[in-house]
Amino acid sequence: MIIAIDGPAASGKGTLGKRLADHFGLAHLDTGLLYRAVARALIDQGTPLTDRDAATLAATRLDAAHLDESRLRGAEMGEAASVISAYQPVRDALLAFQRQFAAQAPGAVLDGRDIGTVVCPHADVKLFITASPEERARRRHNELLKRGENNAFETILADIRRRDERDISRATAPLRAADDAITLDTTHLDADASFEAALKLVLTKIR
Numbered sequence: 001m002i003i004a005i006d007g008p009a010a011s012g013k014g015t016l017g018k019r020l021a022d023h024f025g026l027a028h029l030d031t032g033l034l035y036r037a038v039a040r041a042l043i044d045q046g047t048p049l050t051d052r053d054a055a056t057l058a059a060t061r062l063d064a065a066h067l068d069e070s071r072l073r074g075a076e077m078g079e080a081a082s083v084i085s086a087y088q089p090v091r092d093a094l095l096a097f098q099r100q101f102a103a104q105a106p107g108a109v110l111d112g113r114d115i116g117t118v119v120c121p122h123a124d125v126k127l128f129i130t131a132s133p134e135e136r137a138r139r140r141h142n143e144l145l146k147r148g149e150n151n152a153f154e155t156i157l158a159d160i161r162r163r164d165e166r167d168i169s170r171a172t173a174p175l176r177a178a179d180d181a182i183t184l185d186t187t188h189l190d191a192d193a194s195f196e197a198a199l200k201l202v203l204t205k206i207r
């Protein structure tokens with residue numbers, strides 16, 4: 001079984017993806033980490049994010065075994081990942097790995113921006129997780145505080161709006177719900193209620 005989860009930044013899709021994967025005994029891939037790792041490679045080399053060729057090379061050489069570094073989840077990498085993810089050759093270079101991951105037995109949960117539309121168009125279940133920008137900024141603010149990053153709420157909200165705009169308006173694989181995706185708005189749901197609602201949707205779909 002393949003579950004595809006898409007949605008905007010800080011919508012809670014990563015947490016949901018992990019919980020659904022644990023529930024069904026499936027592997028889980030947060031595909032945002034792949035783009036964040038490409039961005040990290042450029043930043044560590046001192047290469048500008050505008051260098052498409054360097055970004056493509058970094059994507060080709062990406063070692064997916066090193067995606068657990070805490071630094072990848074910081075605000076800087078999220079913003080940088082949003083920039084390099086707009087380059088089609090970078091997306092092409094990361095596609096095979098994501099599809100191989102999805103093809104493993106007994107199945108997988110992948111979350112990102114284009115899982116239901118591009119990476120796994122034949123997924124058994126497609127969820128589109130969303131929440132208001134203000135609620136996503138509030139969650140991201142709390143998350144970053146836990147990591148020791150004390151950014152102003154207004155700055156985070158502005159970052160989220162900018163990232164939404166960039167992810168939605170890019171020419172290649174823009175963020176959008178697949179035609180056959182089920183949308184879940186978690187603005188008024190906490191993590192447990194979001195999981196229960198998502199689980200119900202998945203069970204309805206696969207029964």
Ligand code: DC
Pocket residue numbers: 009010031032033035036078081082085086111112113114115163167
């Ligand atoms: O989900 P995230 O915040 O970790 O993603 C970081 C950026 O990576 C996001 O702004 C856009 C990009 N991304 C993408 O283009 N496609 C994906 N499947 C996942 C992430």
